[in-house]
Amino acid sequence: MNNIRRYVCIALSALALMTSCGSASDDEGRLSVSSRTAADNSVIEAPADTSALPASAESLTETETTTETTTTTTTTTTTTASTTTETEPVPELPASDDVYLTLVNKTHMLPGDFFNVLSLTTMQNYEGNTFWVEEETLAHFQELKEDMAAVGLDCEIISAYRSIASQQEIWDEYEALYGLWYCNAYVAVPGYSEHHTGLAIDARLIRNGTVLYYMADGQTNGLEDFAAFHSRLAEHGFILRYPQGKDGITGYSYEPWHIRYVGVENAKKISASGLTLEEYLGEAEQ
Numbered sequence: 001m002n003n004i005r006r007y008v009c010i011a012l013s014a015l016a017l018m019t020s021c022g023s024a025s026d027d028e029g030r031l032s033v034s035s036r037t038a039a040d041n042s043v044i045e046a047p048a049d050t051s052a053l054p055a056s057a058e059s060l061t062e063t064e065t066t067t068e069t070t071t072t073t074t075t076t077t078t079t080t081a082s083t084t085t086e087t088e089p090v091p092e093l094p095a096s097d098d099v100y101l102t103l104v105n106k107t108h109m110l111p112g113d114f115f116n117v118l119s120l121t122t123m124q125n126y127e128g129n130t131f132w133v134e135e136e137t138l139a140h141f142q143e144l145k146e147d148m149a150a151v152g153l154d155c156e157i158i159s160a161y162r163s164i165a166s167q168q169e170i171w172d173e174y175e176a177l178y179g180l181w182y183c184n185a186y187v188a189v190p191g192y193s194e195h196h197t198g199l200a201i202d203a204r205l206i207r208n209g210t211v212l213y214y215m216a217d218g219q220t221n222g223l224e225d226f227a228a229f230h231s232r233l234a235e236h237g238f239i240l241r242y243p244q245g246k247d248g249i250t251g252y253s254y255e256p257w258h259i260r261y262v263g264v265e266n267a268k269k270i271s272a273s274g275l276t277l278e279e280y281l282g283e284a285e286q
């Protein structure tokens with residue numbers, strides 16, 4: 001119950017503050033409300049040991065262990081009737097495709113062998129919170145961060161890799177709090193969050209100590225700074241994954257903070273095309 005009570009408090013504060021990644025229409029995990037810290041309500045703590053990492057397709061079907069700030073919990077990811085993961089066949093990576101273009105969305109599950117190809121590494125943000133990020137993604141994020149610093153913006157990770165087990169925890173907590181309808185509307189089904197790839201980063205922009213926010217109704221204190229941030233993404237290999245007005249294609253409302261690493265050349269092509277990743281890959285739902 002303590003956890004649930006804490007989530008309610010954090011949920012209320014997130015809804016009130018609507019800081020970056022705290023929007024009510026937040027992507028795929030309601031990550032803002034799954035925080036384990038009061039100061040940053042969007043942090044998912046990274047697993048402390050590699051046993052929690054998705055080394056294979058088994059991560060979708062076997063019990064995983066994740067470590068939170070102070071406690072270790074074990075979550076079975078297979079038996080929740082409210083999700084579809086137990087009945088979906090786990091896809092594999094097409095050998096010929098660029099792994100950095102892997103599509104994970106509400107209809108495309110994380111390939112089971114994804115982390116046979118890519119590796120995660122850790123980093124800490126300005127608050128000392130540790131995150132797991134795919135290695136090449138992190139290297140390019142550091143370059144992006146330096147680029148933004150040159151125009152007076154601090155760019156910080158507030159969420160990155162999220163295990164399927166932690167996504168299941170989020171789902172279970174929210175189903176208990178608000179019901180299945182809420183999860184269906186706002187929470188990504190475990191296995192179908194882009195954050196499972198380690199290629200997605202939720203970034204917080206800070207100017208002169210002020211966190212820039214964007215609210216669900218469009219209210220923001222950083223319109224120009226978000227625009228500057230978005231304009232620098234492609235040259236560092238990132239795309240803005242959930243652009244404005246594309247929620248019918250991506251499945252998610254506008255998220256100015258959620259960026260996705262696809263590689264520099266891919267990012268430049270996608271950015272120039274004006275297409276979403278789904279459209280670029282020819283995978284947009286009709």
Ligand SMILES: [Zn+2]
Pocket residue numbers: 027159195200201202258
């Ligand atoms: Zn995100």
